[in-house]
Structure formats: structure tokens, C-alpha cells
Amino acid sequence: xxxxxxxxxxxxxxxxxxxxxxxxxxxxxxxxxxxxxxxxxxxxxxxxxxxxxxxxxxxxxxxxxxxxxxxxxxxxxxxxxxxxxxxxxxxxxxxxxxxxxxxxxxxxxxxxxxxxxxxxxxxxxxxxxxxxxxxxxxxxxxxxxxxxxxxxxxxxxxxxxxxxxxxxxxxxxxxxxxxxxxxxxxxxxxxxxxxxxxxxxxxxxxxxxxxxxxxxxxxxxxxxxxxxxxxxxxxxxxxxxxxxxxxxxxxxxxxxxxxxxxxxxxxxxxxxxxxxxxxxxxxxxxxxxxxxxxxxx
Amino acid sequence: xxxxxxxxxxxxxxxxxxxxxxxxxxxxxxxxxxxxxxxxxxxxxxxxxxxxxxxxxxxxxxxxxxxxxxxxxxxxxxxxxxxxxxxxxxxxxxxxxxxxxxxxxxxxxxxxxxxxxxxxxxxxxxxxxxxxxxxxxxxxxxxxxxxxxxxxxxxxxxxxxxxxxxxxxxxxxxxxxxxxxxxxxxxxxxxxxxxxxxxxxxxxxxxxxxxxxxxxxxxxxxxxxxxxxxxxxxxxxxxxxxxxxxxxxxxxxxxxxxxxxxxxxxxxxxxxxxxxxxxxxxxxxxxxxxxxxxxxxxx
Numbered sequence: 001x002x003x004x005x006x007x008x009x010x011x012x013x014x015x016x017x018x019x020x021x022x023x024x025x026x027x028x029x030x031x032x033x034x035x036x037x038x039x040x041x042x043x044x045x046x047x048x049x050x051x052x053x054x055x056x057x058x059x060x061x062x063x064x065x066x067x068x069x070x071x072x073x074x075x076x077x078x079x080x081x082x083x084x085x086x087x088x089x090x091x092x093x094x095x096x097x098x099x100x101x102x103x104x105x106x107x108x109x110x111x112x113x114x115x116x117x118x119x120x121x122x123x124x125x126x127x128x129x130x131x132x133x134x135x136x137x138x139x140x141x142x143x144x145x146x147x148x149x150x151x152x153x154x155x156x157x158x159x160x161x162x163x164x165x166x167x168x169x170x171x172x173x174x175x176x177x178x179x180x181x182x183x184x185x186x187x188x189x190x191x192x193x194x195x196x197x198x199x200x201x202x203x204x205x206x207x208x209x210x211x212x213x214x215x216x217x218x219x220x221x222x223x224x225x226x227x228x229x230x231x232x233x234x235x236x237x238x239x240x241x242x243x244x245x246x247x248x249x250x251x252x253x254x255x256x257x258x259x260x261x262x263x264x265x266x267x268x269x270x271x272x273x274x275x276x277x278x279x280x281x282x283x284x285x286x287x288x289x290x291x292x293x294x295x296x297x
Numbered sequence: 298x299x300x301x302x303x304x305x306x307x308x309x310x311x312x313x314x315x316x317x318x319x320x321x322x323x324x325x326x327x328x329x330x331x332x333x334x335x336x337x338x339x340x341x342x343x344x345x346x347x348x349x350x351x352x353x354x355x356x357x358x359x360x361x362x363x364x365x366x367x368x369x370x371x372x373x374x375x376x377x378x379x380x381x382x383x384x385x386x387x388x389x390x391x392x393x394x395x396x397x398x399x400x401x402x403x404x405x406x407x408x409x410x411x412x413x414x415x416x417x418x419x420x421x422x423x424x425x426x427x428x429x430x431x432x433x434x435x436x437x438x439x440x441x442x443x444x445x446x447x448x449x450x451x452x453x454x455x456x457x458x459x460x461x462x463x464x465x466x467x468x469x470x471x472x473x474x475x476x477x478x479x480x481x482x483x484x485x486x487x488x489x490x491x492x493x494x495x496x497x498x499x500x501x502x503x504x505x506x507x508x509x510x511x512x513x514x515x516x517x518x519x520x521x522x523x524x525x526x527x528x529x530x531x532x533x534x535x536x537x538x539x540x541x542x543x544x545x546x547x548x549x550x551x552x553x554x555x556x557x558x559x560x561x562x563x564x565x566x567x568x569x570x571x572x573x574x575x576x577x578x579x580x581x582x583x584x585x586x587x588x589x590x591x592x593x594x595x596x
Binding site for chain 1: 407
């Protein structure tokens with residue numbers, strides 16, 4: 001029972017009456033199911049990693065080699081991916097598109113969220129609701145008309161096609177998130193600045209934005225991850241190999257006919273997931289708060 | 298000039314301009330254009346002329362279209378129920394006092410942040426008919442005697458993609474519900490326990506009502522994104538075998554982009570809109586109820 005004796009603060013923080021449950025019961029009702037959940041949620045990543053570093057003779061021979069382990073690790077799959085395919089170029093494309101569309105969206109969202117929450121122009125609540133509704137319009141019903149638009153604008157098969165279309169789902173999300181942050185900043189601060197003769201732009205730049213930095217980081221991280229993961233637009237608007245993004249490139253270029261090179265496919269999946277995973281690990285708290293904040297608002 | 302920049306009306310227009318122009322140009326206009334294209338016979342490289350309801354009439358007689366509607370409904374219903382059942386369970390587990398709680402929570406979210414297509418490729422490999430690690434493990438444990446053909450038969454394939462979707466969706470549901478659980482005051486549980494409520498009654502009569510507003514919103518998002526799912530199916534089965542896993546979104550893509558029949562693809566996409574509106578209305582009332590519970594404050 002020693003492990004469940006906590007300070008009163010810790011007990012109340014953990015939601016109440018956990019201290020009433022005995023240790024063996026905790027193991028069966030909490031730790032065991034949790035361990036199974038974690039195993040199932042993590043196993044595909046383990047399998048991705050193991051397959052990446054396996055030589056082919058182990059990969060396709062389960063009777064002589066235990067598939068769950070690597071006997072002689074190799075980096076041949078990663079080398080093949082980096083030097084015999086356009087993978088580095090896909091990484092550059094994905095990074096360019098993700099960074100540009102994130103900055104564009106944050107810029108537009110900050111201004112829109114400030115106008116809606118602070119300038120309170122006529123119809124501002126309606127505009128806020130429209131922006132929320134825009135977030136509910138899924139890319140799956142927009143990609144066909146967007147493909148024809150992208151084509152007639154002459155940006156088909158270029159990074160611009162993605163940089164300009166990704167904000168359609170990033171701006172609604174970021175604006176909605178930032179509106180929540182701006183609302184939490186006391187209005188009195190801005191009134192003081194107004195009385196002291198600051199202009200609206202100065203207020204936004206010197207008072208509201210510095211206070212909303214956690215919100216900006218959350219929105220930025222979320223937007224970056226969403227753009228990195230985007231698939232359907234990148235699949236529909238890009239046709240040439242060297243313009244593709246990582247998710248599309250891995251799926252369409254590494255599968256040759258009926259022969260699946262599972263080693264390099266998994267290497268592609270691993271290297272494509274690592275940047276977001278590392279990025280995510282630095283900002284977990286921001287990420288969680290933006291995810292849950294957007295839902296709670 | 299300075300006075301103009303301090304005029305609220307002028308400033309509002311200026312501030313709204315970037316977001317509004319992008320959303321109107323790349324969201325509202327294509328939405329309308331898509332509905333219009335559903336009434337034309339547009340093909341790739343040809344704008345198309347108005348043909349009335351022809352596309353919808355041909356879809357009405359199209360068995361593959363109805364199969365995709367059926368698949369989409371099965372996929373959405375089963376996956377959503379599983380995601381919410383398991384996600385709620387995981388959230389309740391995570392809400393206990395745990396060692397390394399922050400780390401566990403960070404790990405739980407991993408499937409959600411990794412690009413869906415890339416994790417879908419891993420599932421494709423896990424479902425491989427010859428080298429499936431799941432089949433291998435089950436054979437080694439003596440539970441089955443031959444390898445499972447995960448993606449070879451219609452119902453196997455449907456269940457396989459649903460499992461992959463649930464795997465990816467649990468973290469989102471669990472973390473959102475966990476955030477909701479943490480806002481429930483422990484005193485409510487203590488009061489209920491003193492009144493003699495058992496664990497199930499506390500869950501049913503304290504947790505669920507307190508979570509309802511956030512549950513409604515998360516449910517709407519989840520239904521919406523599962524219903525319009527594209528990438529997972531495209532990566533794992535491309536709609537096969539025998540169109541058994543085609544969702545409306547993948548069918549629209551297949552008819553429009555590789556097939557070149559933009560009009561019909563747009564008609565299929567447009568046919569998804571009524572379902573989306575139903576889900577959105579549901580979300581709106583969920584949000585309203587939350588405001589009402591907080592004392593009717595409008596913001």
C-alpha cells in the first residue's frame with residue numbers, strides 16, 4: 001500500500017478516491033489494461049523500426065529467423081532510400097510546404113482572431129461561427145473542385161498548389177484556437193494601452209501577441225503537424241516524382257508493381273515519422289493543450 | 298493615416314482580409330464549384346456542360362456507389378463505437394494516479410501525430426498475407442493453424458481497415474476525454490460514494506453527464522473525419538478486394554482523378570454533404586448545451 005499514500009494535494013490532483021483501492025486490484029484493473037493499450041499502440045512503431053533495419057534474408061524467412069528480432073542489423077534499406085530514390089527531395093518539399101503554409105496560416109489567423117475577439121465589429125460572432133463551420137468542411141469533398149482550380153491557376157504540380165490550399169484547414173483551426181487565447185487575456189490591459197495613446201497595431205504587437213505566445217506556439221505546432229501529415233491534396237495536385245511530399249512519395253513511388261520492398265517502405269515510414277515525432281516530443285504540453293483546447297472552446 | 302488605422306471598421310476589414318480571402322477563394326468557392334460540377338459532365342481537360350441530375354441518376358443505378366455508401370456507414374459506425382468505448386476506457390485509466398503519467402500520455406498520442414499514411418503502410422505490412430506478424434504470432438501460440446488472409450476477403454478487409462482506423466483514433470478520443478475528466482471536481486465522486494453509489498453508478502451518473510458537452514464535440518469531430526476518411530483506405534486496400542472497402546471519398550477520388558470523370562466524382566462528394574450537415578448540427582447543439590451548463594454566458 002505504500003505506493004498509494006500521497007500528500008493530500010497529490011490525491012486530489014489525481015481525481016479523488018484512488019487511495020481506497022488496494023494494490024493487487026490496481027494491478028489488475030489499471031496497470032494490466034494500460035500495459036495492453038500501450039503495447040497495441042506502440043507495436044506498429046516497433047515493427048516499423050525492426051523491419052527498417054532487417055536484411056532481406058531475415059525479412060522473408062520466418063522459419064529460420066525470429067521475426068520479432070534482428071540478428072544482423074543493416075542500414076541498407078535507409079541507404080537505398082536516401083541515395084536511390086527522391087526521398088531527400090520529398091523531405092525538402094514537405095518541409096517547405098509545411099513551414100510556408102504554417103506561417104501563412106498563423107499570420108492570417110492572428111489578425112482574424114484579434115479582429116473577431118477584440119475589435120468586435122458588427123457580425124463578429126457570426127464570422128467566428130462561420131470559421132468554426134469552415135473547419136468542419138473536410139478535404140475529401142473539396143479536392144475535386146480544388147484540383148480544377150489549381151490547374152487553371154497554373155500552380156498544378158508545384159509547392160504553391162499545397163502552400164495555398166493547406167491554409168483552408170489550418171486557418172479555421174488556428175483562428176478558433178487563438179480566439180480562445182485572446183479571450184483569456186484581460187481586456188483591461190488593452191484599455192490601459194489605449195488610454196496611454198497606443199494604436200491598435202501597437203497593442204496587438206506589444207501587448208496581446210507577447211501574452212498569447214503559448215497559444216501561438218500551440219497553433220504553430222499543430223498546423224505544422226497537420227501540413228506534414230496531409231495526404232489527399234498532395235496526392236491530387238502533384239504528379240511529378242520530384243515535387244511529391246513524403247507521405248505521397250513513399251506510398252506511390254516505393255511500391256513498384258507487385259513487388260513491395262517492405263524494407264525500404266518501412267524505412268520511408270520511419271524517416272517520415274521521425275521529424276514530427278521529435279518535433280512533437282519537444283512541445284508535448286503545447287500540443288496536448290491545443291488539441292484539447294480546440295475541443296473545449 | 299494613423300486615424301484610419303485606429304478606426305475599428307477599417308481595421309476590422311484589414312485584419313479579416315487575409316483569412317477571409319483565402320477561405321472564400323479556396324474553401325467557399327470550391328465548395329460551391331463542387332456542387333455545381335456534380336450537375337455537369339466535366340472530365341479532366343474539358344469544363345463540361347450542365348446535364349441536370351444525370352450524374353445522380355447514374356449513381357442511383359450504380360451498385361458500386363451503393364456498396365461504398367454501405368461501407369462508409371459500417372466503417373463509421375463500428376469504428377466510432379470502438380474508438381469511443383476504448384478511448385473512454387483509456388482516458389479513465391490515465392485519470393488514475395500513475396507513475397510517469399506525463400510520459401505515458403505523450404506516448405499514447407504518438408499514433409495520432411504520425412502521418413496516417415505512413416502508419417497505414419505499417420498496417421498494410423502487418424496484414425501481409427505471407428509475412429503477417431499477427432498470423433505468425435497466432436500460429437506460434439497455437440491459436441490458428443493457417444495464416445489469415447487479412448485483406449483478401451471482403452469482411453476480413455473491412456475489419457482490418459476498421460482496426461487500423463480505431464488504432465489511430467483512440468489517442469485523440471482518450472486525450473480529449475482525459476482533459477474533460479480532469480475538470481470534474483473529485484468532491485462529486487466523494488459525495489456520490491458517501492451516498493452509496495458504486496463504481497458503475499458513479500461513472501453513469503457523475504462522469505457521463507459531466508463529460509457530455511465535450512463528448513458531443515469529440516464525437517462530432519470523430520464521426521466527421523471517419524466518415525470522410527480517405528488516406529487509410531487508399532494506403533491499405535485502395536478500395537479492394539472487389540470494392541469491399543471503398544468509402545465514398547475513395548470512390549470519388551478513383552472516379553475523378555485516375556478515372557478522369559470529374560463530374561461523377563463531384564457528385565459522389567456532394568452526396569456526402571447531407572451526412573456532414575447532420576453531424577454539424579449535432580455539434581452545434583453540443584456546444585450550446587455547454588454554454589448553458591456554464592451559466593448561459595455568451596461570448
